[in-house]
Amino acid sequence: MDKIVENTETDLNEILRIRREKLEALKQEGRNPFDITRFDREYTAKEILDNFDSLQNKEVSLAGRIMAKRIMGKASFCHIQDGLDRIQLYVRIDELGEDTYSEFRKYDIGDIVGVTGFPFITRMGEKSIRVKSIVLLTKSLQVLPEKFHGLKDMDLRYRQRYVDLIVNPDVKSVFITRANIMKAIREFMHSLGYLEVETPVLHNQATNANARPFATYHNTLNIDMYLRIELELHLKRLIVGGLDKIFEIGKVFRNEGMDTRHNPEFTLMELYEAYADMYTMMERAEQIFCYIADNVSGTRKIDYQGQIINVEAPWRRLTMIEAVKEYSGVDFDSFTLDDAAARAAAKKHNVRIEKHWNWGMILNAFFEEYAEKNLIQPTFIYQYPIEISPLAKRNKEKPHLTERFEFFVLGNEMGNAFSELNDPVDQRERLIAQAKSKFGEYDFTIDDDFINALEVGMPPTGGMGLGLERMIMLFTNSTSIRDVMFFPTMKPESNG
RNA sequence: GGGACAUUAGCUCAGGCGGUAGAGCACUUGACUUUUAAUCAAGGUGUCCGGAGUUCGAGUCUCCGAUGUCUCACCA
Numbered sequence: 061m062d063k064i065v066e067n068t069e070t071d072l073n074e075i076l077r078i079r080r081e082k083l084e085a086l087k088q089e090g091r092n093p094f095d096i097t098r099f100d101r102e103y104t105a106k107e108i109l110d111n112f113d114s115l116q117n118k119e120v121s122l123a124g125r126i127m128a129k130r131i132m133g134k135a136s137f138c139h140i141q142d143g144l145d146r147i148q149l150y151v152r153i154d155e156l157g158e159d160t161y162s163e164f165r166k167y168d169i170g171d172i173v174g175v176t177g178f179p180f181i182t183r184m185g186e187k188s189i190r191v192k193s194i195v196l197l198t199k200s201l202q203v204l205p206e207k208f209h210g211l212k213d214m215d216l217r218y219r220q221r222y223v224d225l226i227v228n229p230d231v232k233s234v235f236i237t238r239a240n241i242m243k244a245i246r247e248f249m250h251s252l253g254y255l256e257v258e259t260p261v262l263h264n265q266a267t268n269a270n271a272r273p274f275a276t277y278h279n280t281l282n283i284d285m286y287l288r289i290e291l292e293l294h295l296k297r298l299i300v301g302g303l304d305k306i307f308e309i310g311k312v313f314r315n316e317g318m319d320t321r322h323n324p325e326f327t328l329m330e331l332y333e334a335y336a337d338m339y340t341m342m343e344r345a346e347q348i349f350c351y352i353a354d355n356v357s358g359t360r361k362i363d364y365q366g367q368i369i370n371v372e373a374p375w376r377r378l379t380m381i382e383a384v385k386e387y388s389g390v391d392f393d394s395f396t397l398d399d400a401a402a403r404a405a406a407k408k409h410n411v412r413i414e415k416h417w418n419w420g421m422i423l424n425a426f427f428e429e430y431a432e433k434n435l436i437q438p439t440f441i442y443q444y445p446i447e448i449s450p451l452a453k454r455n456k457e458k459p460h461l462t463e464r465f466e467f468f469v470l471g472n473e474m475g476n477a478f479s480e481l482n483d484p485v486d487q488r489e490r491l492i493a494q495a496k497s498k499f500g501e502y503d504f505t506i507d508d509d510f511i512n513a514l515e516v517g518m519p520p521t522g523g524m525g526l527g528l529e530r531m532i533m534l535f536t537n538s539t540s541i542r543d544v545m546f547f548p549t550m551k552p553e554s555n556g
Numbered sequence: 557g558g559g560a561c562a563u564u565a566g567c568u569c570a571g572g573c574g575g576u577a578g579a580g581c582a583c584u585u586g587a588c589u590u591u592u593a594a595u596c597a598a599g600g601u602g603u604c605c606g607g608a609g610u611u612c613g614a615g616u617c618u619c620c621g622a623u624g625u626c627u628c629a630c631c632a
Contacts, residue, residue, distance in 0.1 A: 073565075073566070073583095073601065073602085074583070074584080074600065074601055075565095075566060075582070075583050075584095075601080076566075078583070078584075079583095128592075128593085130591050130592065130594050130595095131588090131591095131594095132587095132588055132589070132590085132591065132594075132595085133587070133588040133589060134588080134589045135588090135589035135590075135591085136589090136591085137590075137591045137592065137594085139592080148591085148592075150589095150590070150591085152589060153589075154589080168582090168583085169582075182590050182591075182592090183590045183591090184590070184591070184592070186590095186591090186592075188590090202566075203566040203567075203582065203583085204566085204567080204582085205566080205567040205568080205581095205582095206566090206567040206568055206580085206581045206582070206593095207567095207581070207582085207593065208568080208580085208581065208593050209567070209568040209569085209580095209581080210567085210568085211567070211568090212567085212568070213563090213567085213568090213624085214624065214625060215563090215623065215624045215625085216567090216624095218624090227567090270631075270632065271631070271632065272631085289632095314631080314632080315631095316630080316631045316632090317557090317629090317630060317631060319626095319627090320626085322631080322632095448632095466632090473632065476632075525632095527632090540625095550623090550624090551622090551623065551624090552623095553622085553623065
């Protein structure tokens with residue numbers, strides 16, 4: 061331990077060494093900035109800039125991080141930045157006195173200061189503060205990235221998000237928008253009378269969904285546990301319990317590959333409404349997107365990478381069979397449930413399939429191969445095949461299809477909804493069928509307590525899951541899921 | 557998992573055919589009382605991602621590895 065500290069201290073380059081020496085000198089004089097516990101600031105930079113006329117020439121106090129510094133002999137300018145904005149300081153030796161002014165000259169970019177002074181406008185027309193007093197609140201011992209180019213290295217930006225946030229203003233605005241979206245969603249759900257609930261993250265079984273879970277271990281109970289991959293089964297238990305309109309927003313964890321649209325942990329929102337169905341959920345999806353558009357973006361026509369995405373309701377609705385017919389020319393209605401004909405069509409149209417796949421699975425493969433990428437504007441795809449939809453009610457007229465939809469924006473899945481299956485006998489059979497067709501390296505178990513809940517009785521219910529990062533990507537014009545998460549999953553850096 | 561590309565000073569980046577490592581910002585010293593990528597003068601700054609190899613000599617060429625970006629595959 062001591063050795064590590066010693067090494068880092070002796071390896072310091074000149075810049076870092078000088079900053080530590082400056083801090084040491086302050087400590088010697090009994091003026092250690094880290095001893096200061098508070099600074100009473102009356103205004104943020106943004107408040108001063110927004111209310112400049114009424115504050116001009118009145119004394120104000122504010123605080124922030126020094127971002128730029130221009131020393132010109134007996135007067136200097138610098139910019140300080142706080143949570144939302146930055147403002148220029150004008151510092152004169154005849155206002156601070158020689159001692160304080162020479163201290164100020166030693167401040168570094170990155171240091172945090174508290175200031176009192178008077179708002180005024182410079183000769184060049186910039187709203188500024190003429191400083192009356194200034195105090196060093198925090199000494200920065202590291203060097204911030206260059207003022208003009210900022211921090212560009214994506215690796216460093218993700219690993220040191222705190223630096224990214226300081227020097228790249230757009231980053232902060234993405235996360236402010238993210239927070240506003242989360243707030244808007246909750247507002248909207250509350251306005252409809254939904255109750256926000258929380259269910260366990262640690263699960264006993266890796267149930268439901270096709271994703272592989274992260275496994276962990278409980279020492280005292282002496283059992284394996286799994287980080288959740290969905291919220292669904294607990295939320296439906298609450299519907300059984302009589303909480304008729306509920307939603308949860310929480311992290312789920314999927315032990316799979318990573319790319320610009322997948323992070324191992326991500327934020328899932330699920331909502332359930334008793335006495336409602338899939339069509340209610342279509343309405344909810346449209347309402348949620350329009351509410352966010354109105355309250356966060358200010359328009360229902362969202363500019364995403366030069367494309368205009370119109371979230372205005374109603375969205376286009378296509379059955380999966382219609383979508384496949386439109387984008388591949390193959391009509392699955394003309395050979396309903398004929399596995400051999402489906403396989404022949406797959407071969408003819410170069411759709412990769414597994415040997416054991418049947419008509420429904422091949423229909424889904426056609427959809428993913430031909431249709432999905434074309435669904436740029438918000439589009440509902442409904443009537444999913446039953447084999448891949450173990451939690452959705454059957455369609456009454458076509459029992460091989462289900463009352464399930466997903467909706468797509470920019471060619472990406474954004475949400476998944478059902479008229480929830482509440483028949484406990486059918487549910488058990490369908491979960492067993494799914495378990496049998498599964499041949500992974502982990503055991504797929506049936507959640508018997510969930511079946512028991514359905515036996516107690518769940519009302520007809522509509523439910524939906526939304527991947528919130530993908531939605532946030534749309535509203536923040538972001539091309540990678542990592543850009544809308546503060547700390548995306550990263551491999552540890554190699555230590556050589 | 558496959559492919560392409562990247563990794564050089566704290567940051568952003570140059571480094572032609574293999575010959576002792578470069579710029580700007582930042583930093584230090586000095587000048588400058590309305591500057592704003594301040595300016596002017598002088599100065600210091602390195603595990604060239606790691607390891608091995610070829611060579612008299614490797615930031616540069618070869619191989620192995622690490623991390624990242626993009627992309628394809630897999631995966632709701």
